Amino acid sequence: MRVSTQSFYDQSRAGMASQQSSLLRVQQQIGAMTRILAPSDDPLGATRALAVSQSIALNSQYATSRAQATQTLSLEENNLQSATTVLQGIKSLLVEAGNGTLTDADRATLATTLQSAYDQLQGIANADDGNGQYLFAGFKSGSPPFVKQPDGSILYAGDQGQRLMQVDVSRQMAGTDDGRSIFQSVQGGAGYVSQQQAGNTGSGVFGTTSVVDMGDANYGKDFVITFTTPTTYQVDTNTVPPVAIVPSTTFTAGSPIQFGGLQLNITGAPAAGDSFHVATAKNAGTDVFATISDAIKALRTPVDNAGQPGRAALLNALSTANRKITNAHDNVITVRASVGTRLQELDALGDTGDSRTLYDKSYLSDLQDLDYASAISEFYQRETALKASQQTFVQIQQISLFNYL
Structure with a gap:
């Protein structure tokens, strides 16, 4: 069979081009540190890698939401702890105010202390997250939820909305609680x-x-x-x-x-x-600020010269305030327990999410990571084959009948 010079050149060029293409592909794999440079390299593997990459990205978004929810719930828990301490102090003041040896001046002093606690509790109820968003305002988080009126009473200006966060695939969690359910509500089993x-x-x-x-x-x-x-x-x-x-x-x-x-x-x-x-507690008035205000008013009402009816009215007012404060205190503790439960759940979801992300990354590595030992071995093999093809072409193209004449 006669092989023309043109045919020889074409075949040699095609062979060397194929060797160069294979060598280039191995070089690109080593440079990109992946064995899949295009979906055509492994259609099934590329499809699975895309799905796993999306899962990893989604888990990252859930982790961000969990971090934000943990931050706001931790702030809420700290403020509820402060509210619990203030309410415990108010209960102690009410018990002290019932002492029959106190005078009107003594009770006026306790009323002043109670007023300070009242203002402190309002400050806690108007706490924000440091970015101007009020924790206990519901959806109206841009303005203080508890506003003092001209007559000294406090009005709740927020709403009962809960800002939900998607913290996992099938779990939405409230990042805060509204102020009405904390400071103007009681539990169903309240006394x-x-x-x-x-x-x-x-x-x-x-x-x-x-x-x-x-x-x-x-x-x-x-x-x-x-x-x-x-x-x-x-x-x-x-x-x-x-x-x-x-x-x-x-x-x-x-x-x-x-x-x-x-x-x-x-x-x-x-x-x-x-x-x-x-x-029942829910029908007797559930506003803790109104309860404290009533107690302050009772303590500032002189009874030293009012006889037994005046003292009876004072004791009854203090007893009512003590019962209401106790119900309010129990309600705050219950909400605080709910916050603690959510924080605990976030920790568990975080552990699960980290495990899922670790598994996905391991699977993604199996799908697309390059075996460097095999890749480097193939690189030298392709390089050697290319050099051999080039040297063979150089030697063969020098063969001519004129060299034997």
């Missing part, structure tokens, strides 16, 4: 609140309301104890129209009054027309 009706003229003082029968048909309702005479009382539901629970009964100071599954002791000498309300 009953007793309070003296305005206008009482007797010296009746109520004690702690205790539960004796949760199965009573009227348990969970609100009640009114009314003294028709100084020695008789009746108990009705606080509804329209009222329903009689306990008919007219003889009153004995200090003896328990039972109604609707509850029991309450009243001491002193109530007057005809005096009444006491016993209501």
Whole structure:
């Protein structure tokens, strides 16, 4: 078979071009540190690598969300801890204010201390995250949620929205809690609140309301104890129209009054027309700021010259405030526990996310990472083959019949 010179050159050029292309591909793989330079190199591997890369990027976004949620929840937990401390201090002040040896001046001093605690609690409720976003304002995080009014009361100006964060594939978590659910709410199991009706003229003082029968048909309702005479009382539901629970009964100071599954002791000498309300915590007023304000007002009201009715009104007001503050304190502790649970869950999700990312990176490495030993061996092999092709071409192109004439 005759091989023309042109055919020889074409075949040699094609062979060397193929060797150069193979050598270049190995060089590119070593430079890029991957065996897949284009999807055509390994279509299935490239598809899987793309999916795993997307999973890694998504896990990174979840990790960022978890970090942000951890930061805001940690700030909330710190502020709730401060609120808990303030409320505990207020409870101590209320107990101290009930000391019968205190004078009006002493109680005025306690009222001033209580006012400082009131202002401190408002400051905690208006805490921000350092970037101008208020923690307890709900969706209205651009402005303080608890605003003092001209009359000294505090109005909640936020809403009850919760800013949710996507912290994992199927988990959204609230990064904060709204102020109303913290400072103006109580738990469902909060204790009953007793309070003296305005206008009482007797010296009746109520004690702690205790539960004796949760199965009573009227348990969970609100009640009114009314003294028709100084020695008789009746108990009705606080509804329209009222329903009689306990008919007219003889009153004995200090003896328990039972109604609707509850029991309450009243001491002193109530007057005809005096009444006491016993209501569920959610119906008795759940605003902790209003409760503190009422306590301050009671402490600043002189009673040294008001006789037994004045002292009874003070003790009843302090008892009511103490019960409400206790309910508010329990509510803050419950919210704080919820925050702690979320922080714990974030830690667990972070560990799971780190493990998932580590697995994905390992799988991605198996899919596309280059075996350097094999690549370098192939590089030298291709380089040697190319050099051999080039040298062979040089030698063969010098062969000519004229050299043998």
